[in-house]
Amino acid sequence: MSAEPSDGASQDVRAAVLEVLQTFNKTGVNLEDGTRFTEDLNFDSLLVMEFIAALEDRLDISVPLNVLPDIETVGQLVVATEQIVREEHG
Amino acid sequence: MADLFDRFESLLARRDSLVGDGGHDPFQVEMDEVLSQTEAMIGNRRTILAGTNNYLGLTFxxxxxxxxxxxxxxxxxxxxxxxxxxxxxxxxxxxxxxxxxxxxxxxxxxxxxxxxxxxxxxxxxxxxxxxxxxxxxxxxxxxxxxxxxxxxxxxxxxxxxxxxxxxxxxxxxxxxxxxxxxxxxxxxxxxxxxxxxxxxxxxxxxxxxxxxxxxxxxxxxxxxxxxxxxxxxxxxxxxxxxxxxxxxxxxxxxxxxxxxxxxxxxxxxxxxxxxxxxxxxxxxxxxxxxxxxxxKGGALRKRLMRNAERLHSGLSALGFTLGGEISPVVAVVAPEVEIGVAFWRGLIDGGVYVNLALPPATPQNFTLLRCSLCAAHTTEQVDRIIEVFADVADSLVMLPKQPKKKVALG
CATH class of the missing domain: 3.40.640.10 (Type I PLP-dependent aspartate aminotransferase-like (Major domain))
Incomplete structure (x- = not known):
């Protein structure tokens, strides 16, 4: 597999994550890889659920609850989402 | 030195801010004597139990x-x-x-x-x-x-x-x-x-x-x-x-x-x-x-549903916001957590026990005064529950900075 298409795809995933996340960004902080969901974005469990559902719809993927405990930052979510997109859409 | 229980600090802080004033704690209720499926002594007060999930009243x-x-x-x-x-x-x-x-x-x-x-x-x-x-x-x-x-x-x-x-x-x-x-x-x-x-x-x-x-x-x-x-x-x-x-x-x-x-x-x-x-x-x-x-409990189910309808329509008529359809669970939505706690205390002081349910354990992060009915509740008991809800809503208006509309829970 060449690096080119995979980089392009991961740019798309990152853009999609940030686009969806921006609609849930009530605190108005800058969204960077190190931005934390709980501390910086004030996400509670209800908001996490709504956000993940929106992300699933945007990318037509399933994000199992199982991956969430390990995700604290935007960067970690981008990496996890890229992996799911690769698995689901090849 | 770090203490093993330091990790519960935020939990403790939340508990203290909500119920740490020495008033009745909704999460440490003691049933001092259970009188029947629908009544218990809590402290010295004879209390109607309206939050026990004892839907058919079969405990006795x-x-x-x-x-x-x-x-x-x-x-x-x-x-x-x-x-x-x-x-x-x-x-x-x-x-x-x-x-x-x-x-x-x-x-x-x-x-x-x-x-x-x-x-x-x-x-x-x-x-x-x-x-x-x-x-x-x-x-x-x-x-x-x-x-x-x-x-x-x-x-x-x-x-x-x-x-x-x-x-x-x-x-x-x-x-x-x-x-x-x-x-x-x-x-x-x-x-x-x-x-x-x-x-x-x-x-x-x-x-x-x-x-x-x-x-x-x-x-x-x-x-x-x-x-x-x-x-x-x-x-x-x-x-x-x-x-x-x-x-x-x-x-x-x-x-x-x-x-x-x-x-x-x-x-x-x-x-x-x-x-x-x-x-x-x-x-x-x-x-x-x-x-x-x-x-064989068809008659019990009829009584249960009759009680549910009576409580639901009574609270609804008073202007309370209720979650969900008519069922043996009648959940009153409180506008905020502090009002929920004050309301719960008003109910217990008035001789009615219900469940206080707080976010994040609730749907849509509601604060709920959750009632559950029993087939063994009498019509008089259901009416008394409604009356105490009305009294507490009225009394909370006396609290400072509580506009009436908010206290009426909707």
Whole structure:
């Protein structure tokens, strides 16, 4: 597999994550890889659920609850989402 | 030096800010003397119990008391062992047989609590290559059960069959079994699952099973009290029914029934079945006796629903915001947590006990004054509950900075 298409795809995933996340960004902080969901974005469990559902719809993927405990930052979510997109859409 | 309990600091701070003023603590209520299914002494006050999930009022049913007494005398105070060791008595098997006949399934397993039934089944039935599709408003025992297992967990929007459909469609190309998990009546708001829509979605896909937790609907819904599947006439479409004896059945314990031919294999694999002591013989005997009363309890269900309608319409007429449809759970939505606590204290001072439910354990992060009705509540008791709600709403207006509209909870 060449690096080119995979980089392009991961740019798309990152853009999609940030686009969806921006609609849930009530605190108005800058969204960077190190931005934390709980501390910086004030996400509670209800908001996490709504956000993940929106992300699933945007990318037509399933994000199992199982991956969430390990995700604290935007960067970690981008990496996890890229992996799911690769698995689901090849 | 760091203390082991430092990690609970934020929990303690929240507790202190809500109830740390020395007033009555909603989470440390002591029933000093239980007078009946519907009344207890709390401190020196005779209190109407309107938050006990004792829907049919069977906790003092003479037949169940007698059965418990007899079993206690005959078999002792406890089994002192697990179901897979020395803890399966003839009573446990008879209770499982009774559940099979009552619910029309081939196999039944009795667990030591409803919580353990969900932990057992949900952690074991599905493996790492399988998927659980659970309603987002499912009970904590369901969340804990699926977390204890290895399956991939997908949540769908509460009572939204179209959302479930979308999620199943995404998974359709993946191998592995899919288990949909719903509840007959959801505990916090008392709303029912749209079972016909969910069954229709289930039937569109292969390898999909359906589990319904009938904790709050067993004894309540259906002509014979078999829960939502009976009421919806879809009993054959629900593959696994989980339930509890600690609500309508009036004691403690849990179960799961199914007609899957291999169902009994779970006995060899469920850790919360294997590694805990079985129910005491007296509990098992009263559960079996009460199940018969549940099945014959048409008149009790009518009284229960009449009480539910009366409380629902009475509180509604006063202007309270209620969650969900008319059901034996009547949940009053408080506009904020502090008002919820003050309101709860007003009710307890007025001689009415309800459950105070706080975020994040509630749907939509509501603060709820959650009432549950009992068939044994008299009309006078229901009217008294409504009256005390009205009095407390009025009295809270006297508090500073509480505009009347807000205090009227909606």
């Amino acid at each position: 049913a003479p037949e169940s008391l007698q059965a418990a007494h007899d079993a206690l005398e005959a078999a002792g105070t406890g089994t002192t062992g697990s179901r897979v060791a020395n803890g399966t008595y003839s009573g446990h098997k008879a209770l499982e047989q009774a559940l099979c006949s009552f619910l029309g399934k081939d196999h039944a397993i009795v667990f030591s609590t409803g919580y353990l039934a969900n932990l057992s089944v949900l952690s074991t039935l599905v493996g790492p290559d399988d998927y659980i599709l659970m309603d987002a408003d499912c009970h904590a025992s369901i969340y804990d059960g699926v977390r204890m297992g290895d399956a991939q967990i997908i949540r769908f929007k509460h009572n939204d069959a179209a959302d479930l459909d979308k999620r199943l469609a995404r998974l359709a190309k993946k191998p592995g079994n899919k288990l949909i998990v719903i509840e007959g009546i959801y505990s916090m708001l008392g709303d029912k699952a749209p079972l016909d829509d969910i069954v229709a979605v289930k039937k569109k896909y292969d390898d999909v099973y359906l589990l319904s937790d009938e904790a709050h609907s067993l004894g309540v819904l259906g002509r014979y009290g078999r829960g939502l599947p009976e009421e919806a006439d879809l009993e054959d479409d629900v593959d696994f029914i989980v339930g509890t004896f600690s609500k309508s059945v009036g004691t403690v314990g849990g179960f799961c029934v199914s007609s899957h031919p291999q169902f009994d294999l779970l006995r060899l694999a469920c850790r919360p079945y294997i590694f805990t002591a079985s129910l005491p013989p007296s509990v098992v005997a009263s559960a079996k006796a009460s199940l018969e009363l549940v099945e």
